[in-house]
Amino acid sequence: MRLIQLLSILGIITTANAVADTKEINGDTFRCIQELTPVKHFFVDNLNGHIEATKQVALSDTGGVYPEGSVVQLVPTEVMIKREKGYSPATKDWEFIELDVSKQGSTIRGRGFVDVVNRFGGNCFACHVKAKPQFDMICETDHGCDPIRLTDTMITAIQKTDPRCTPVALSEEEKQALKALQQALVPAS
Numbered sequence: 001m002r003l004i005q006l007l008s009i010l011g012i013i014t015t016a017n018a019v020a021d022t023k024e025i026n027g028d029t030f031r032c033i034q035e036l037t038p039v040k041h042f043f044v045d046n047l048n049g050h051i052e053a054t055k056q057v058a059l060s061d062t063g064g065v066y067p068e069g070s071v072v073q074l075v076p077t078e079v080m081i082k083r084e085k086g087y088s089p090a091t092k093d094w095e096f097i098e099l100d101v102s103k104q105g106s107t108i109r110g111r112g113f114v115d116v117v118n119r120f121g122g123n124c125f126a127c128h129v130k131a132k133p134q135f136d137m138i139c140e141t142d143h144g145c146d147p148i149r150l151t152d153t154m155i156t157a158i159q160k161t162d163p164r165c166t167p168v169a170l171s172e173e174e175k176q177a178l179k180a181l182q183q184a185l186v187p188a189s
Helices: 002-009 015-024 051-059 124-128 152-160 172-185
Strands: 037-039 042-046 070-073 078-082 094-102 105-112
Touching (some): 078 124
Antiparallel strands (some): 037 042, 078 094, 094 105
């Protein structure tokens, strides 16, 4: 995939060809979340090399349509990728991907459009479809989506503990937030 990006940037192949090749998305496509571009409280990338266009939409207060190849991640195990126009009209061409991540890298646990369920039992599409139309299915606290059960501190701690990344020190507050999250995930006996 990196070769496709380079060839596209150099103009050796067209963007349309590069976008078509995003169909070959696999575990190797994904890397440490901290290597992506931080925007607000999440991270973005673009598989076709159009990071500035992706970043521009992500930073916009009025919304916009993300360019093909855009990658949006809040936590290491959940990814949204903007596919080519018409690929999935129901999801505005977003593909939802659930990952397993480890020091060895990423593997795709599940992927799809309207049927992907995250580790918390939530259907990705069912939440993102509630985003106001101008925000292209991207949820933020004021975009119309249901609130998630994670605090901002929990999210930051999860982002910092991506096992694919070089370890980053956690604050005491982040450690406590992770402990609270782990306790909340333990099934009741």
